Amino acid sequence: MSVSNHPTETPSPGHTPIKRRYRSDLFRQALRLPIVIWQGLFFIAPLCFLVAMSFFIVRNYRMTEAFEMKNWFKMLSRDYFWDSYGLTIGLATLATLVVTTVAFPAAYTLAFRVSEATRRRAIFLLIIPFFTSYLVRIFSWYVILAESGVINAMLGYIGLGPYVMLNTKFGTIIGYMTLTLPLVIILQTFSLANIDRRLVEAAHNLGCRPWRTIIRVVLPLAKTGFIIAAVFCFILSFGDFVSPYYLGGSKPPTLPILIVDTVKSGQQWPRAAVVAVVMMVTLFIVAFGGIAAAYRRRTA
Amino acid sequence: MKSDRVLKWFLYGYLALVLIFIFAPIIFSVIFSFNSDRFPTIPLGSFSLKWYETIWQDPDVWEAARTSLIVSFSVAIIATLLGFATAYTDYRYRFKLKPLYLALILLPPTIPLIIMALAMLAWFAKIGLAGKVISIIIAHSVLTAPFAMAIIRLRLSQMDVTLEAAAWNLGADQWRALRRVIVPFCQPAIVSSFCLTAAVSFDEFAIAWFISGLNKTIPVIILEIVTGNIDPQVNAIGSFVFLTSITLVVIAQVVLMTRGKKEKVNHG
Numbered sequence: 001m002s003v004s005n006h007p008t009e010t011p012s013p014g015h016t017p018i019k020r021r022y023r024s025d026l027f028r029q030a031l032r033l034p035i036v037i038w039q040g041l042f043f044i045a046p047l048c049f050l051v052a053m054s055f056f057i058v059r060n061y062r063m064t065e066a067f068e069m070k071n072w073f074k075m076l077s078r079d080y081f082w083d084s085y086g087l088t089i090g091l092a093t094l095a096t097l098v099v100t101t102v103a104f105p106a107a108y109t110l111a112f113r114v115s116e117a118t119r120r121r122a123i124f125l126l127i128i129p130f131f132t133s134y135l136v137r138i139f140s141w142y143v144i145l146a147e148s149g150v151i152n153a154m155l156g157y158i159g160l161g162p163y164v165m166l167n168t169k170f171g172t173i174i175g176y177m178t179l180t181l182p183l184v185i186i187l188q189t190f191s192l193a194n195i196d197r198r199l200v201e202a203a204h205n206l207g208c209r210p211w212r213t214i215i216r217v218v219l220p221l222a223k224t225g226f227i228i229a230a231v232f233c234f235i236l237s238f239g240d241f242v243s244p245y246y247l248g249g250s251k252p253p254t255l256p257i258l259i260v261d262t263v264k265s266g267q268q269w270p271r272a273a274v275v276a277v278v279m280m281v282t283l284f285i286v287a288f289g290g291i292a293a294a295y296r297r298r299t300a
Numbered sequence: 301m302k303s304d305r306v307l308k309w310f311l312y313g314y315l316a317l318v319l320i321f322i323f324a325p326i327i328f329s330v331i332f333s334f335n336s337d338r339f340p341t342i343p344l345g346s347f348s349l350k351w352y353e354t355i356w357q358d359p360d361v362w363e364a365a366r367t368s369l370i371v372s373f374s375v376a377i378i379a380t381l382l383g384f385a386t387a388y389t390d391y392r393y394r395f396k397l398k399p400l401y402l403a404l405i406l407l408p409p410t411i412p413l414i415i416m417a418l419a420m421l422a423w424f425a426k427i428g429l430a431g432k433v434i435s436i437i438i439a440h441s442v443l444t445a446p447f448a449m450a451i452i453r454l455r456l457s458q459m460d461v462t463l464e465a466a467a468w469n470l471g472a473d474q475w476r477a478l479r480r481v482i483v484p485f486c487q488p489a490i491v492s493s494f495c496l497t498a499a500v501s502f503d504e505f506a507i508a509w510f511i512s513g514l515n516k517t518i519p520v521i522i523l524e525i526v527t528g529n530i531d532p533q534v535n536a537i538g539s540f541v542f543l544t545s546i547t548l549v550v551i552a553q554v555v556l557m558t559r560g561k562k563e564k565v566n567h568g
Contacts, residue, residue: 027474028393031385032401035445038382039404043442046423050415053422106318109311122315124553129322131499131549135519136538139526140325143332143340150328153342182322210307239412241506246526256414263510269422276415287410 054273061267075274080252085278088254091169092238095176099184099233100226102177107188108214111195123189126182137178138242145171145247167249175243180233187232191225192218224294231290235283255279326542333535340532351536361521361537368502368517371436376498378441383448383493388482390449391456406446416443417510424511431513439507444497451496451556455489456482488555495552499545 057066075081110119129137144150145165152162165171195218203213219226237243241256250257255275262272332340336348355361386405390398408416420439421430429435463485467477483490505519512520518541525531 027478028389032389032393035382035386035405036401038445039408039442042420042423042438043408044404046416046419047411049423049426050419102318105311106315109315113308113311120557122319124557125319126322127553128546128549129326131496131503132326132545133503133505133519133522133538133541135503135505135522135526136329136534136541137325139522139534139538140329140332143530144324144328146339146341148339148341150340150342177321178325181318185318235410235412239414241414256412259414259418263418263421269418272418273422276418279412279415283410283412 050273051277053270054277056270056273058267058270063267063269071270071274075271075278081258081275083252084255084258087252088238088244088256089282091172091176091244091248091254092234094169095173095180095237096230096234098173099177099180100188100230103181103184103188103229106185107192108218110185110189111192119189119193123186126186129178129182134179135242138175138246141171141174141178142166142246145174166247167251169248172244172248175247176233176237176240179240179243180236183236184229184233187225187229188222191222191229194225195221227290227294231287231294234286234290238283238286239279329535329538330542332532333539335532338532339530340535351532354533355536360516361518364516364518364521367433367436367512367515368519371433371440371508371517372498372501374437375440375444375501376494378437379444379448379497380452380490380493382441382445383450383497384452384486384490386445386449387453387456388478390453391459405449408443409446413443413504413506417507420507421510431511431515433512433515435511436508436515436517439511440501440504443504443507444500447500448493448497451493452486452489455486459485492552492556495548495555499548499552502548503541503545 052065053063054071055067055069057064057068057070110122114122146152147162147164147166151165155161155163165174199221200213200217203217208216239256241254241260244250244254245257245260248254253261255278259272259275262268262275331344333351334347334349335345336350337345382405390402395401416439420435424430424432424435424439429438459482464477464481467481468474472480503519505517505523508517509520509523516524518537522534522537522541525534525537
């Protein structure tokens with residue numbers, strides 16, 4: 001073991017810069033660079049290539065590298081593209097509103113009404129679906145929601161239905177909820193649990209009623225976490241092709257379905273790239289808008 | 301205070317309903333996998349193992365299972381190594397452009413999978429890696445490295461910063477200190493990151509579907525069966541998939557939690 005190599009100066013805590021004259025650069029770079037190279041080659045490069053590809057052209061079923069606006073004009077001048085765009089934004093917004101509302105009482109309960117051990121166990125449970133096959137869960141909903149499925153069979157016993165739930169917006173939203181509800185509850189719970197309890201108690205002691213306390217004290221304090229959770233919900237719903245396809249019936253298709261169809265049914269990768277770039281721009285706007293709103297200080 | 305009691309039970313009931321909603325598809329999928337009907341509903345048909353027999357005899361499923369295992373195991377190793385190196389860099393060093401550096405690793409999960417799928421498909425075709433198992437491994441590592449980084453970084457933030465310095469003072473060089481002090485301390489997080497990244501990779505279907513070519517993984521097989529028709533085979537495969545990923549996730553969480561508890565006891 002080479003002793004010449006070892007740091008001789010006073011130990012520095014992790015967050016202060018360590019200045020050294022001896023050659024520790026190898027160690028430092030060996031830990032720092034792999035991810036830069038890896039993500040550069042396989043994350044940044046593909047995304048840049050995607051943007052470039054939206055200007056390529058397809059001739060005789062072969063993609064040729066070029067710089068033409070043809071795909072952009074073609075896609076952006078079609079009505080069906082804008083129909084899909086409006087539908088996708090509408091559905092993702094609806095999902096965000098529904099999920100945020102449905103999650104809140106659950107997160108409130110977990111943050112304020114149960115012991116810490118129970119909260120930990122509940123979070124433990126909520127993490128599980130995040131890592132289990134979304135595809136199989138959606139297929140399961142497909143069977144449950146079908147016209148002769150479990151829900152309609154149960155409703156049939158009490159003389160209701162059958163209701164058509166598949167191939168509707170309702171079905172799509174159920175799917176989006178499956179995808180995003182656990183995550184949103186977790187994020188909301190964390191931001192509620194971090195609130196200074198004394199402020200809530202102060203409101204209570206000053207005679208503020210529970211509902212008013214929630215609206216005037218709790219929600220403003222938890223705003224940042226709630227908006228971030230909502231942004232995640234929007235991003236996930238906006239980019240999902242499984243729920244609108246299998247549960248929503250895909251008429252008209254959402255943007256992610258448009259990408260799938262365009263890629264799988266032909267060689268039109270550049271047109272799919274146009275859709276993808278439009279989606280990314282939209283998501284950047286939503287994300288930055290959301291973050292700006294989340295960290296804006298309350299005036300008045 | 302009576303109204304508060306009512307509210308409390310109302311909220312508990314609500315929480316239970318939400319959990320039922322979240323777990324219903326998982327539970328029903330398992331139940332239906334043992335059900336004889338082609339189109340399962342209530343009342344249930346008779347108990348049957350025929351869907352399991354179907355997939356057991358299907359060579360495509362075996363082939364896909366093999367690919368899936370290879371992919372998720374490799375992804376877990378690569379993502380955990382990358383995540384560890386990055387978490388350590390963030391923990392120890394301060395440098396210009398660090399926010400950019402962190403953005404580079406943390407950004408992938410915020411890009412919709414379908415967009416990543418298209419970008420990867422085109423890029424791998426361009427660099428001559430189209431349709432290979434290695435390309436699924438690479439793509440999934442990009443996707444999961446942030447999870448590994450986050451888990452290990454959290455663990456590092458619990459570490460006493462003087463431990464590593466003590467090792468240096470006792471004559472260990474940086475590599476040795478890393479290997480003998482940092483890695484053992486991070487071990488539960490490393491195990492946990494290994495399991496979680498494997499689980500994510502094992503379930504990922506969008507990117508795998510776009511880039512896998514003939515090397516289908518299990519989720520890609522499921523997607524293809526689902527697209528064809530209602531086929532309860534999916535429930536049987538799905539139950540296996542659930543079992544695998546739930547096991548991985550539970551191991552990951554238990555390893556992290558029990559280690560944390562032990563240390564609390566030791567310190568207290």
